Amino acid sequence: MLHILQNLDRRWIYLAMLVAVAGPVLAQKSFPEKPTKLVQDAFDYVERIPEGSNVLFSLDYAPSSDGELSPMTTTMVRHCCLKRHKMFFMTLWPDGLPLLQRNIQKIIETEFADLNLKEGEDYVNFGFNAGKEVVIIVMGTNIRKMFPTDINGKNLADIPLTANISNLSDMQLIVNISAGNPGMKEWVQYASSPLGIPLVVGSTAVQAPQAYPYYPSQMLGLLAAIKGAAEYEAALGNKYPKYQEQKYTEGIRRMAPQFWAHLLIIGLIVLGNGIYFAERVKGGPR
Amino acid sequence: MKRETLIWTILFVAGGLFLATRAVVSGHGFGKAYVKQEQIHPGSKTDLRKKTVDASPKEEDAELSLPRTVGLWLAAFFTLAIFSFLYRDNVFYKITEAVFVGVTAAYWMVVGVWETLVPKLLANLAPGFTRTWFMPDLKDEPPNYVYLVPLILGIMLLLRLAPKGGWIARWPLAFIVGTYAGLRLVSFLEADFVSQIRSTIVPLVAFTQTLAAQKPVFDLWVSLRNIGLVFGVLSCLTYFFFSVEHRGLVGRVARVGIWFLMITFGASFAFTVMGRIALFAARISFLFDDWLWLIDPTGKRPQGW
Numbered sequence: 001m002l003h004i005l006q007n008l009d010r011r012w013i014y015l016a017m018l019v020a021v022a023g024p025v026l027a028q029k030s031f032p033e034k035p036t037k038l039v040q041d042a043f044d045y046v047e048r049i050p051e052g053s054n055v056l057f058s059l060d061y062a063p064s065s066d067g068e069l070s071p072m073t074t075t076m077v078r079h080c081c082l083k084r085h086k087m088f089f090m091t092l093w094p095d096g097l098p099l100l101q102r103n104i105q106k107i108i109e110t111e112f113a114d115l116n117l118k119e120g121e122d123y124v125n126f127g128f129n130a131g132k133e134v135v136i137i138v139m140g141t142n143i144r145k146m147f148p149t150d151i152n153g154k155n156l157a158d159i160p161l162t163a164n165i166s167n168l169s170d171m172q173l174i175v176n177i178s179a180g181n182p183g184m185k186e187w188v189q190y191a192s193s194p195l196g197i198p199l200v201v202g203s204t205a206v207q208a209p210q211a212y213p214y215y216p217s218q219m220l221g222l223l224a225a226i227k228g229a230a231e232y233e234a235a236l237g238n239k240y241p242k243y244q245e246q247k248y249t250e251g252i253r254r255m256a257p258q259f260w261a262h263l264l265i266i267g268l269i270v271l272g273n274g275i276y277f278a279e280r281v282k283g284g285p286r
Numbered sequence: 287m288k289r290e291t292l293i294w295t296i297l298f299v300a301g302g303l304f305l306a307t308r309a310v311v312s313g314h315g316f317g318k319a320y321v322k323q324e325q326i327h328p329g330s331k332t333d334l335r336k337k338t339v340d341a342s343p344k345e346e347d348a349e350l351s352l353p354r355t356v357g358l359w360l361a362a363f364f365t366l367a368i369f370s371f372l373y374r375d376n377v378f379y380k381i382t383e384a385v386f387v388g389v390t391a392a393y394w395m396v397v398g399v400w401e402t403l404v405p406k407l408l409a410n411l412a413p414g415f416t417r418t419w420f421m422p423d424l425k426d427e428p429p430n431y432v433y434l435v436p437l438i439l440g441i442m443l444l445l446r447l448a449p450k451g452g453w454i455a456r457w458p459l460a461f462i463v464g465t466y467a468g469l470r471l472v473s474f475l476e477a478d479f480v481s482q483i484r485s486t487i488v489p490l491v492a493f494t495q496t497l498a499a500q501k502p503v504f505d506l507w508v509s510l511r512n513i514g515l516v517f518g519v520l521s522c523l524t525y526f527f528f529s530v531e532h533r534g535l536v537g538r539v540a541r542v543g544i545w546f547l548m549i550t551f552g553a554s555f556a557f558t559v560m561g562r563i564a565l566f567a568a569r570i571s572f573l574f575d576d577w578l579w580l581i582d583p584t585g586k587r588p589q590g591w
Contacts, residue, residue, distance in 0.1 A: 011372065014372045014373075017566075021563065021567050022574075025567060025571050025574055026581060028581055064565075065565075067565045068561055068564040068568070070568075094394055095390070095397075097401075105340075109324075109339075110339075127401060128397060128401045129401070129402075134469070137469065148405070149421070149423065154423045155423060155424070158423075188477050189474070189477040189478070193473075194476060204561050205557040205561030206554075208557050209554045209557055213482060225561055227560065250583075253583060254564055257563060257566075258560060258564065258567070261563045261567075262560075262563075265559060
């Protein structure tokens with residue numbers, strides 16, 4: 001047995017991982033989630049600011065991180081629609097553009113079609129701008145220098161929603177969904193720290209450990225990876241029971257595969273160490 | 287027949303049989319994308335332009351979209367082709383990798399032209415021309431010739447590709463490096479140095495005010511957390527302080543610092559695992575939901591499909 005385990009083909013482990021992830025996806029069972037303070041703080045702030053507040057969404061990620069970050073973007077945009085906040089969308093990543101448009105189409109124009117939210121009055125899409133952190137720095141003093149027009153080429157001065165917006169300080173909240181550079185760190189360094197604008201960050205799992213030190217003094221909430229998205233969905237469901245339905249809880253649905261895959265990994269780590277110690281007992285290579 | 291060829295053959299035959307059975311037995315098939323036409327500005331009587339958006343087959347005005355259906359099947363094929371690398375390197379993986387690199391490069395180029403060069407450079411240097419040909423809503427303003435500077439710097443940067451012009455590219459590079467160094471220095475000092483020191487100055491004996499008690503009460507957990515935070519920072523700093531030999535008390539504190547660092551690395555690794563599984567689960571969901579129609583968590587298809 002020990003010999004078989006020592007020489008186990010790694011492809012059996014891949015197969016086990018496939019089963020651990022695919023099984024729960026097929027079964028569509030999920031576990032209850034409880035929001036942690038980092039997520040609850042973000043939720044409470046969106047809930048607390050007056051209806052119609054200006055919220056800037058900077059979706060700084062590409063399709064490669066979409067599976068991880070899309071659920072949190074969706075649920076935060078949904079929450080802002082429920083609160084009738086005015087939304088401004090932008091991205092510092094060129095390949096983030098279609099994701100940004102998809103969220104507007106999927107949530108604002110389809111799911112909340114009955115609210116009849118109008119582009120230019122309730123939300124604006126600035127699109128993409130090259131320049132990384134320089135874009136944030138200039139937006140701190142003058143948004144129009146970086147985005148003279150919206151994504152449709154319409155001048156910001158002619159758009160009712162942006163006519164009176166001059167710089168980032170006009171935003172009551174910045175939501176940055178980030179997968180790397182430019183992203184979370186740049187928004188902390190050039191917007192929340194120097195200008196004191198409330199910032200909520202949603203980050204990939206890889207980036208999350210770098211984000212924790214900024215909470216709570218430099219960011220008021222953090223949605224760390226798919227777990228953060230699931231917790232935000234739970235917070236939204238607690239407040240608005242309609243959003244406990246399965247179709248609104250993509251993040252929560254993704255936590256069941258996480259559970260089984262993590263269990264498998266822990267089992268493999270234990271097994272690997274067991275084999276190592278068994279070898280030592282038998283006097284094998286150390 | 288070689289063992290690996292046999293495995294591949296079995297996989298392909300089993301996959302093909304499954305798809306064929308599912309297409310025939312289910313009655314409704316699978317892997318089809320539906321769209322509908324929507325007015326770009328709903329309610330407008332003058333702007334009657336329409337756009338095509340994703341639709342559910344449940345909707346009355348939904349129609350089958352052949353291009354999007356092909357796209358869906360290509361996405362499924364490329365997903366499986368990438369996963370096939372886990373078995374071993376193969377031609378499908380190579381094709382997918384090449385397509386991915388090519389599409390990404392082309393996409394970045396198109397976005398660079400239409401989101402940067404046209405609206406940022408051309409619109410400032412030749413606003414009349416840009417308004418006539420590319421951006422009809424552009425404001426009527428005189429040309430801003432300051433934008434000649436980035437244009438010239440950009441051309442100088444491209445000279446890096448010329449056999450004898452490489453040295454010219456050093457000037458714009460020096461400008462970029464200098465500017466970014468200056469910007470980064472100030473921001474790091476403010477956001478990562480001063481602010482982080484400020485965040486570390488916390489009370490070791492913490493009291494919290496509750497609604498029930500009139501006076502602040504001692505909070506054990508917050509106190510322990512703050513002590514852990516301060517001690518963790520100091521011990522890690524001690525580990526990286528090489529001017530004193532790591533022996534005696536300094537050595538022991540540095541050793542604790544290593545433990546803190548190891549726990550941090552462990553947390554980072556665990557987060558990375560979580561991220562990768564999330565991405566894997568997303569692709570599996572795509573295959574089962576959008577492609578094979580085995581699950582329908584968002585209720586986008588008629589019941590029973």
